Amino acid sequence: MSTTSRLCEIIAQGGKVSADFYGGDDGFAELLRHGYLRSTGVLASVFCDDCDAPHSAPIVYQGQQYGYFCPDLGFLTLDPARLGAFLPDIPKLIDRLADALGCRQRKTSSICGETWRIGVVQTDAATVMIYFHPTLSTENDARAVQDALGREARSDWRLVVTAQGALPMAGLATVRLDDLAEIDTATGALHVLADPGVLTGMPRKNLGGRPAEHGDLLKPLIESRIRDGAAVEGINAEAREVRTAFITKFPDHPIPSDPTIKRHIKKARGGS
């Protein structure tokens, strides 16, 4: 597992992690060394699986030793060096992501709850507003993100970075942290792996001077509808939806014909 994937796993747990559990793990050591984890004192309890009925037990200090009581085995000592508890340092992660992406309009505190604004990125075609939420696995996650983004200025292209899950949300693209960036284990800096513009499905700017063809605009539009779970099943119905979305998004562009739209929908669905 990469160091970045290990960080995703730790963030997704949503609480303190113990050095004991990750004791021999290289990724954990790298994260600690580069400040992606911060110490929060010592663990309050441990999980005992040395006996027949595994249980958790509070850590106590007795006879000048740390340990815990097991109903079967009595007092068991613990190595104090491995009792440290750690939390992911989310503000530091947000800051380093903003640096790596070259963001403007950064924010150093969360917008609301656990939703953060990383900042805005200029791509070759338009700007993308980038956010972070630890997990996108449940309806509650989706609601929390929607609530937080409701407090933000509306932007056309928005991308939510997360450590786990990819719940589709209308008008929002999502990406896992370890698909977007990678921690350089030598320096601790983040390197960007993917283009935020491409991740949102935004149409690519026409670099060759050739006027934009319908396909250049239709393909990402259709694909983003599929990815967001917005696409409807029937080709004709979906063609009407795509046509409406196209007119809204590209008001100055000639409207593609219905056969053209349908051809691109079939193509995006894996037909010919």
Ligand SMILES: [Zn+2]
């Ligand atoms: Zn026990």
